Amino acid sequence: MHTIVVDLGYGDAGKGTVVDRLCARGPIRAVVRFNGGAQAAHNVVTTDGRHHTFAQFGSGTLRGVPTHLSRFMLVDPLALAAEADHLTALGVPALYALLSVDRAARLTTPYHAAANRLREQERGTARHGSCGMGIGETAAYALAHPQDAPTAGDCASRPRLLRKLRLLRDRLADEFGRRLPAPPPEDCVDAFTAFAGAVTLTDDGHLARVLREGAVVLEGAQGVLLDEWHGFHPYTTWSTTTFAGAEALLAEAGQEGRRLGVVRTYTTRHGPGPHVTEDPELAPLLSEPHNGHGTWQGAFRVGHFDAVAHRYAVEVCGGVDALALTHLDAPRRCPRLRLVQAYDTGGTRLPVAPPGDLERQAALTQRLLTARPARWDVPGSDPAAWSEAVGEALGAPVVLESHGPKRDIPACRAAVNQDGNSERIRS
Known part of the structure; x- marks a missing residue:
């Protein structure tokens, strides 16, 4: 079964480690990139300490899985060459042999x-x-x-x-x-x-053949809350960050995919724009070596789990089949982490409307810039409690868990097996 990986936040939820993990459960024919471009930053850290921030190569590359850049990608050859140099230095052989690019990109x-x-x-x-x-x-x-x-x-x-x-x-x-x-x-x-x-x-037809040859992971970029039409305008990206692009590619080949939404135990974003649950006191407790201030984006901002915003992302996408929950080690390091269920502006859900009206989205942005958390839960430090609480809040089961920066650590996780069910495994 094909799997589509989409971030249900503002990006940085851990798509890299999720894609890498799915590729480990193989065999995976390819990782297909279906939106965004070289601004993506998907981190993978191996058990021996090697680290790479994936931008255009798929996050299964360290496992030898080929990458296809679809026609929906924006390809930067200069940035790609720099990324290839780093992957080569990490020991990935015959790197360009793993890469195919749609001529229309x-x-x-x-x-x-x-x-x-x-x-x-x-x-x-x-x-x-x-x-x-x-x-x-x-x-x-x-x-x-x-x-x-x-x-x-x-x-x-x-x-x-x-x-x-x-x-x-x-x-x-x-x-x-x-x-x-x-x-x-x-x-x-x-x-x-x-x-x-x-x-x-x-050319046309290549990707369809790949999709028919075996299971593929379709790797999204950025996050649904940054979507060009459904994000909080103008703090958005020029890209459709939902499942839509991936599902269009699958439909052309007569295929379907499992929708896997990625969230972390605390909500983050880079730079300006709404972040209702932001709590500056969390930042020093949840420092991240691979995320920080960006020269152009601005500060890396940390907040409590924003169930209202993530529910909105799920609804914008038309639902998800399952969830991947990352950073499950964070509640132990920061027991005061909360799960925000409502804003003081009223209600537990944000309005969802058809795409195309940026004035409506800008008005929603103005509301969110002054909104504050009004109701929350405290799941505690138990990872199982967090998985249960997040699954209940977003209406989908958590089938994959990540407990730290490295791809494989001695912690209990869940993964999606080849028939689409979830199974508990120990790394």
């Missing part, structure tokens, strides 16, 4: 990144919390100029790619009224054509 370039940073700087104190890597600019340019937006397939044609990069650079420079701080297109072309020569570029 849009390219993120240094021009997109430069424009992104200039635009965020111009917002001053009203920054959106962008990662500064050009993701929103890539999506916006592709919507405005669909025929001229460079794709992964263009990297196989130097003349076509050079034309598109020059046009992109000039249009963005004209928009800002100044030259962009980025390398010349000729230098980018050299790197991008090298990328095309290293990876396997695929």
Whole structure:
């Protein structure tokens, strides 16, 4: 059975370790990335202490599982090369042989990144919390100029790619009224054509064949609370972060997938925007070596488990089949952790509406910026109590648990076996 992994928060819930764990239960034919781009940061720590933050490679790479970047991905060849260098240093052999890329995937370039940073700087104190890597600019340019937006397939044609990069650079420079701080297109072309020569570029039909050959893990990026239409505008990403993209890819192959929503025992977010359950006193008790202040995103913010926001994410997605609950070691380190069930603005649920109305989402954001927790539960320090409480709050069973930063530790976990049921295992 295929499994779709989606974060039900603001990101950073532990998708990397969940995907890695699912790949360990194999055999897994491939990890398929279906949204976002190089701004993803999915951490995996091995038992021998090796650590990698996955951005574009799938989080099953350290287990030798191939990655496919679907047409919904925004591919940054320069960032991909840097990530490949680190994985090679960790001992992953023949890395590019594990990677295939849909020719239709849009390219993120240094021009997109430069424009992104200039635009965020111009917002001053009203920054959106962008990662500064050009993701929103890539999506916006592709919507405005669909025929001229460079794709992964263009990297196989130097003349076509050079034309598109020059046009992109000039249009963005004209928009800002100044030259962009980025390398010349000729230098980018050299790197991008090298990328095309290293990876396997695929056409329509490739992914469908992969999906029919065996079980696949479809790895989402960011979180549902950052969704371009359902997130709290304008503190969102230019990406559909629900199960929708993955299910569209599966449907094209006549396949279905199990919906696995990922949450952690405390709710976090990077940068500005609503975070109703934020509690600054938790931060020093729950420090994380792989999450911290981002140059462009801003501070890493920590709060109690926000059942209201996570319920909203579940409803936005149309429900989940099961949950993965990470950071179950946190309640022992911080016994004062709570599970917030309601806000002082009234009710235990946020309004869910069809996508498309950003003014409505902005109004919801304004409500949440002043909301405060009003009712909560205290599950205590017992991991089993937390799994039960979170499952009950979100209306789905917890079938996979993670108790620490490493992929395998001597703690009781649950995993999804090949027939889709949950089973208790001891690492």
